[in-house]
Amino acid sequence: MAGLRQTIIRSGLESLYFTGAHIALRSFVEGVGAILTLHHVRPPRPGRFQPNRLLEVTPRFLTRVVKGLRRSGVDLISLDEMHRRMTEGDFSRRFVCLTFDDGYRDTLQWAYPVLKEAEVPFAVYVPTSFPDRLGELWWLALEAVIARNSRVGLVIDGRDCKFDCRTVAEKRALFDELYWWLRGRPTEAELRGVVRNLAAFYHVDIATFCSELCMSWTELAQLASDPLVTIGAHTVNHPMLAKLPKEAARSEIDLSRSVIEAALAVKPQHLSYPFGDRASSAAREFEIAAELGFKTAVTTRPGVLFAEHSQCMTALPRISLNGDFQRMRYVRVLLSGTATAMWNGFRRLDAA
Numbered sequence: 047m048a049g050l051r052q053t054i055i056r057s058g059l060e061s062l063y064f065t066g067a068h069i070a071l072r073s074f075v076e077g078v079g080a081i082l083t084l085h086h087v088r089p090p091r092p093g094r095f096q097p098n099r100l101l102e103v104t105p106r107f108l109t110r111v112v113k114g115l116r117r118s119g120v121d122l123i124s125l126d127e128m129h130r131r132m133t134e135g136d137f138s139r140r141f142v143c144l145t146f147d148d149g150y151r152d153t154l155q156w157a158y159p160v161l162k163e164a165e166v167p168f169a170v171y172v173p174t175s176f177p178d179r180l181g182e183l184w185w186l187a188l189e190a191v192i193a194r195n196s197r198v199g200l201v202i203d204g205r206d207c208k209f210d211c212r213t214v215a216e217k218r219a220l221f222d223e224l225y226w227w228l229r230g231r232p233t234e235a236e237l238r239g240v241v242r243n244l245a246a247f248y249h250v251d252i253a254t255f256c257s258e259l260c261m262s263w264t265e266l267a268q269l270a271s272d273p274l275v276t277i278g279a280h281t282v283n284h285p286m287l288a289k290l291p292k293e294a295a296r297s298e299i300d301l302s303r304s305v306i307e308a309a310l311a312v313k314p315q316h317l318s319y320p321f322g323d324r325a326s327s328a329a330r331e332f333e334i335a336a337e338l339g340f341k342t343a344v345t346t347r348p349g350v351l352f353a354e355h356s357q358c359m360t361a362l363p364r365i366s367l368n369g370d371f372q373r374m375r376y377v378r379v380l381l382s383g384t385a386t387a388m389w390n391g392f393r394r395l396d397a398a
């Protein structure tokens with residue numbers, strides 16, 4: 047299923063590129079700028095079962111993107127500068143912001159040297175439980191359970207279910223099924239409960255993903271000391287906020303800002319909603335972020351920025367640099383706004 051979806055997206059992006067439609071439609075859809083979403087930046091790894099690979103691009107691809115954007119005359123700017131241009135209506139030049147979610151160590155190890163060399167500002171959104179080493183990167187625990195076993199059992203809707211996952215194809219299919227079933231749980235507590243049980247039963251230590259993959263506070267301080275870097279909030283525990291009671295959602299955001307301020311002596315002015323899709327963040331969360339005084343907050347709803355977004359600065363869309371689509375021509379099409387305009391039915395604002 048995922049394979050088919052990728053093929054459709056790829057052929058859509060290809061046809062927009064090769065027909066030149068992205069250029070023809072540009073003046074209608076391109077907007078004033080865009081915010082890019084990245085997660086991992088690291089060299090390709092061996093192994094055919096990498097269901098989370100869409101969350102990583104290579105340092106080489108990042109270098110190409112930066113060079114390509116610079117060549118096309120786009121300004122690469124910080125979130126503060128984006129906020130200034132949006133609120134002051136300064137749209138004389140198109141701009142792009144680079145944002146990295148989750149605070150992975152490879153941001154420091156691989157992305158930072160590329161961006162430092164090119165003097166590109168960027169933001170890192172940190173869920174504070176990750177450097178506190180209490181975070182649960184549950185999607186990686188799920189991947190590990192499926193990777194290390196040929197049969198996985200769990201209780202779904204009160205029934206004992208067993209799944210074969212011997213082959214790579216079976217593992218991919220099972221990951222997709224369980225991942226989206228988990229994302230569909232009505233509460234964050236249920237999702238976490240299922241994954242904790244699964245990890246305990248199959249001897250996967252969820253805590254290790256944090257220490258292996260995420261920056262420590264010391265490493266974050268190193269990044270934060272560079273004026274090119276903006277440290278943003280990304281909650282404490284990385285929950286799907288919309289599935290928490292309102293007060294809990296509010297304190298996830300508020301507390302994470304205080305923890306970052308205490309640890310790094312900078313008060314985050316910018317927020318990224320974990321997962322960032324419609325089921326994770328919507329009108330209620332956008333309002334909380336505005337009430338708490340964040341200058342901007344970003345979703346993962348796909349789209350470029352229009353002048354109208356200055357009216358909803360805590361509900362900004364982004365464009366994901368997807369590991370399955372590491373071609374500069376896809377980035378050009380995405381930044382032209384054509385593909386996302388089609389996905390969004392040519393609607394510009396989506397802040398509900």
Ligand SMILES: [Zn+2]
Nearest residue numbers: 147148320321
């Ligand atoms: Zn995240």
